[in-house]
Amino acid sequence: xxxxxxxxxxxxxxxxxxxxxxxxxxxxxxxxxxxxxxxxxxxxxxxxxxxxxxxxxxxxxxxxxxxxxxxxxxxxxxxxxxxxxxxxxxxxxxxxxxxxxxxxxxxxxxxxxxxxxxxxxxxxxxxxxxxxxxxxxxxxxxxxxxxxxxxxxxxxxxxxxxxxxxxxxxxxxxxxxxxxxxxxxxxxxxxxxxxxxxxxxxxxxxxxxxxxxxxxxxxxxxxxxxxxxxxxxxxxxxxxxxxxxxxxxxxxxxxxxxxxxxxxxxxxxxxxxxxxxxxxxxx
Amino acid sequence: xxxxxxxxxxxxxxxxxxxxxxxxxxxxxxxxxxxxxxxxxxxxxxxxxxxxxxxxxxxxxxxxxxxxxxxxxxxxxxxxxxxxxxxxxxx
Numbered sequence: 001x002x003x004x005x006x007x008x009x010x011x012x013x014x015x016x017x018x019x020x021x022x023x024x025x026x027x028x029x030x031x032x033x034x035x036x037x038x039x040x041x042x043x044x045x046x047x048x049x050x051x052x053x054x055x056x057x058x059x060x061x062x063x064x065x066x067x068x069x070x071x072x073x074x075x076x077x078x079x080x081x082x083x084x085x086x087x088x089x090x091x092x093x094x095x096x097x098x099x100x101x102x103x104x105x106x107x108x109x110x111x112x113x114x115x116x117x118x119x120x121x122x123x124x125x126x127x128x129x130x131x132x133x134x135x136x137x138x139x140x141x142x143x144x145x146x147x148x149x150x151x152x153x154x155x156x157x158x159x160x161x162x163x164x165x166x167x168x169x170x171x172x173x174x175x176x177x178x179x180x181x182x183x184x185x186x187x188x189x190x191x192x193x194x195x196x197x198x199x200x201x202x203x204x205x206x207x208x209x210x211x212x213x214x215x216x217x218x219x220x221x222x223x224x225x226x227x228x229x230x231x232x233x234x235x236x237x238x239x240x241x242x243x244x245x246x247x248x249x250x251x252x253x254x255x256x257x258x259x260x261x262x263x264x265x266x267x268x269x270x271x272x273x274x275x276x277x278x279x280x281x282x283x
Numbered sequence: 284x285x286x287x288x289x290x291x292x293x294x295x296x297x298x299x300x301x302x303x304x305x306x307x308x309x310x311x312x313x314x315x316x317x318x319x320x321x322x323x324x325x326x327x328x329x330x331x332x333x334x335x336x337x338x339x340x341x342x343x344x345x346x347x348x349x350x351x352x353x354x355x356x357x358x359x360x361x362x363x364x365x366x367x368x369x370x371x372x373x374x
Contacts, residue, residue, distance in 0.1 A: 059313045228304035228322040235308070236320050242311045248297040252308060256301055 002036065004029035004203065006182035006193035008130050011036035016044045018115035023196040024123065027203055038130055040103040042117035046093050047106060051078055058243040060121075067121050070241060076100075081122050092122055100133040120198070124180065127195055128239050132247045136184045137254050138239045143176035143192045144168040145206035151279070152181065152192055154237040155214040163271050164214055171276045176204045180239075183208060183258065190258055210263045210283055213237075217268025220278040230264040231255050286343065286362075289334045289369060296372075304328060307372070321372050323365075326351065330365045 003010040003020075005027050012018070020028070054071035061067055066082040073095055081092040094105045103126060105117045118126065124138070131138050141154035142165035151168070153161050162178045169175045177194035184191055190208040194201060212222070213233055225233065235255045242248050263283065269275040296307045305328040307321040323331060326347070333346055340362055347358035 057312060061313070228301040228306045231299070231301050232306050232320040232322050235306070241314075242308060245297050245310065248308045248310070249299075252297065252299040252306060256299055256306075259301075 002029040003027045008037045011039040014042035043106045142178040144173040146173040149209040150206040159215045212267040222267040230259045
């Protein structure tokens with residue numbers, strides 16, 4: 001089975017039956033002949049001692065919840081993925097080769113012996129490691145396209161990404177995604193793509209023209225920023241596993257190019273329809 | 284932070300010049316530091332790029348005076364401001 005996400009082809013295969021969460025189903029690609037950017041072997045059961053003695057490289061966790069840990073594994077990487085419902089129990093061990101294009105995902109089978117190889121957070125991790133190997137980034141953002149310009153809204157959680165993208169949607173724009181986008185370069189232009197969510201949504205893409213670093217504010221304001229400030233502020237909202245210099249260099253180069261051809265604004269907004277025209281008038 | 288400690292710190296960052304400025308991203312083993320990105324203006328970038336194992340404040344001040352045509356007092360002040368900023372980056 002192939003998935004097509006953000007123009008990346010992901011080949012999934014297994015000796016056992018496996019399933020995808022419903023958010024991935026619209027991304028299933030019928031073109032089986034397409035050469036994959038990454039292949040993923042899904043295996044039932046987690047080997048006990050696979051990570052014994054492996055050096056820890058990176059931990060993704062909050063105060064009370066583990067998401068995943070990354071380890072040095074032979075020449076490549078290995079991941080311990082934690083279950084987000086039961087908290088802190090391991091749902092998967094995944095191994096990624098040195099070239100970052102072959103995964104082997106060991107998964108605890110479900111109650112009916114079924115496998116969910118891309119169960120959250122495994123899916124986004126797989127997508128993130130595609131971006132570090134290509135001219136691409138994954139960013140916490142929402143995106144809209146009004147038929148002329150593509151706009152991306154990024155900011156801290158609770159700063160209004162969903163609110164502002166819904167205001168644009170109500171004014172007739174196409175919603176690309178309201179949580180996580182992948183940005184890629186095609187020729188001299190940048191494009192934003194949606195990624196699978198927990199709900200089914202069709203694959204979407206749009207050119208990217210402006211980036212807004214948003215926040216709620218007592219009045220609508222916008223200020224264009226550029227240079228190192230723009231690069232650092234946009235990069236801060238990209239998903240990053242910064243234990244490897246190569247990953248950082250790749251992201252820095254990409255965001256530097258992105259900010260040189262797109263306009264970046266710091267935008268405060270009131271949560272009403274007036275922000276749509278305000279942005280059109282002030283960009 | 285002493286200037287002799289900075290050369291070691293440099294290896295813990297990846298940098299990219301953007302115009303005359305510098306963006307610095309720290310290597311990290313967890314996600315908690317991912318919001319901590321730093322920028323330096325032209326003077327900061329010059330100091331950062333001239334940090335070597337045997338650099339001293341006096342030598343660096345001399346280089347700054349030559350590069351930016353500033354007096355010694357200004358050069359020393361810029362170095363102190365730089366050291367304060369870098370101390371924040373390390374915390």
